[in-house]
Amino acid sequence: MxxxxxxxxxxxxxxxxxxxxxxxxxxxxxxxxxxxxxxxxxxxxxxxxxxxxxxxxxxxxxxxxxxxxxxxxxxxxxxxxxxxxxxxxxxxxxxxxxxxxxxNTDYLAVRQLLERHEVDPGTAFALRGSGGMAKAVACALRDSGFSEGLIVARNEQAGQQLADTCGYGWVRDLDDRCPPMLINVTPIGMAGGADAERLAFTDNAIAAAQWVFDVVAMPERTPLIARALALDKSVITGLEVIALQALExxxxxxxxxxxxxxxxxxxxxxxxx
The missing domain is CATH 3.40.50.10860 (Leucine Dehydrogenase, chain A, domain 1)
Incomplete structure (x- = not known):
């Protein structure tokens, strides 16, 4: 510089x-x-x-x-x-x-990426997370016309509140559900974190999905994204989100x-x- x-x-x-x-x-x-x-x-x-x-x-x-x-x-x-x-x-x-x-350029970035990747708003999804970024992603999905979704969060109060805000359901665990789009908005898979090597969703859920979206930006290929690409799934990465929100x-x-x-x-x- x-x-x-x-x-x-x-x-x-x-x-x-x-x-x-x-x-x-x-x-x-x-x-x-x-x-x-x-x-x-x-x-x-x-x-x-x-x-x-x-x-x-x-x-x-x-x-x-x-x-x-x-x-x-x-x-x-x-x-x-x-x-x-x-x-x-x-x-x-x-x-x-x-x-x-x-x-909120996080919200703007997610809306733009859903449109850019041409994700059908009729696609059902499971979003794991209930914090501030999860709120931005869930509201962007809602305002982009996605009507069928689940908020997956162990914190019942935060998860239910986010679900109620956006008109989605809440579950503590995804269990054997396999929605066509999986979205991780937790630190799972983040480089240097305690869960850096973990997958945010099960192998069965990833194998059944059409879309995998991981908001974690570092590394670009989180364990979740790497597994999804290996299974030839369509992906949206956290690096795309951080880059687009920074651009805006x-x-x-x-x-x-x-x-x-x-x-x-x-x-x-x-x-x-």
């Missing part, structure tokens, strides 16, 4: 409990390639209201928001885009001369939409960090 921030540089940041490097490398790579005087930095905070107030006070253009701040941020902004209002959760804040507008953040911050070749190069650069 050869970016050299100056007093005129437009600053964008992210707030997360555990800041990662993907966004830093993705955004800064595109800023450099497109000749934009922007700089992106990942941060964390113990005082969310003060951090959001700092966006206004310091003229920070944009802020990515990760767990555990996605819902708490909603009361701290001036306007909420439909993408965030749909799920009562945000992941992006844009500062327009002191007016803060919240978006980039466009919101800069007003510039890179070419697909530029995006692909930025994703490759970010992955190798």
């Amino acid at each position: 050869t970016l050299t921030p100056s007093p005129a540089t437009v600053l964008c940041i992210s707030l997360a409990a555990r800041p990662g490097s993907f966004g830093i490398r993705f955004h800064n790579h595109l800023y450099e390639q497109l000749g934009l005087d922007y700089y992106y930095k990942a941060m964390t905070t113990q005082d969310l209201p003060a951090a959001i107030a700092g966006l206004r006070a310091l003229g920070i253009r944009g802020c990515g928001v990760s767990m555990p701040f996605k819902e708490a941020c909603m009361a701290l902004v001036d306007a909420i885009d439909p993408s965030a209002a749909a799920i009562d959760s945000i992941n992006t804040v844009v500062n327009d001369a002191g007016r803060l507008t919240a978006y 953040q980039f466009v919101l911050y800069t007003g510039v939409r890179p070419t697909q070749a530029q995006v692909d190069a930025a994703v490759k650069f970010a992955r190798n960090g």
Whole structure:
């Protein structure tokens, strides 16, 4: 990277409990390639209201928001885009001369990917997970016309609440059910995690599925995706989600939409960090 921030540089940041490097490398790579005087930095905070107030006070253009701040941020902004209002959760804040507008580009990315992959909304699915990202995915499915779904979650309260919000069923375990689309929105399969080698669904369920969607982005080929590809299933990967949601953040911050070749190069650069 050869970016050299100056007093005129437009600053964008992210707030997360555990800041990662993907966004830093993705955004800064595109800023450099497109000749934009922007700089992106990942941060964390113990005082969310003060951090959001700092966006206004310091003229920070944009802020990515990760767990555990996605819902708490909603009361701290001036306007909420439909993408965030749909799920009562945000992941992006844009500062327009002191007016803060919240978006959810996770939700936007999932909706775009379902359309891009031409997944039939009549496809029944099982979604494993009940956290903030599961909410974004479930609401994106609902708003894309998917009416037949199961939320699979051991936490009954959270699972039932998400199911009720979206009009789906809830089960603690999938057992012998084999829906045509399987969606993992848990940390199972995440590199470096306690369950890095585990499958989010059984071999029987994967073998019977038509579609497998894993929101875990690192590695790109999680155990679930690798098994699905070995069985010649259609897949949507977490890397596709993280790349597309980061792209939509980039466009919101800069007003510039890179070419697909530029995006692909930025994703490759970010992955190798």
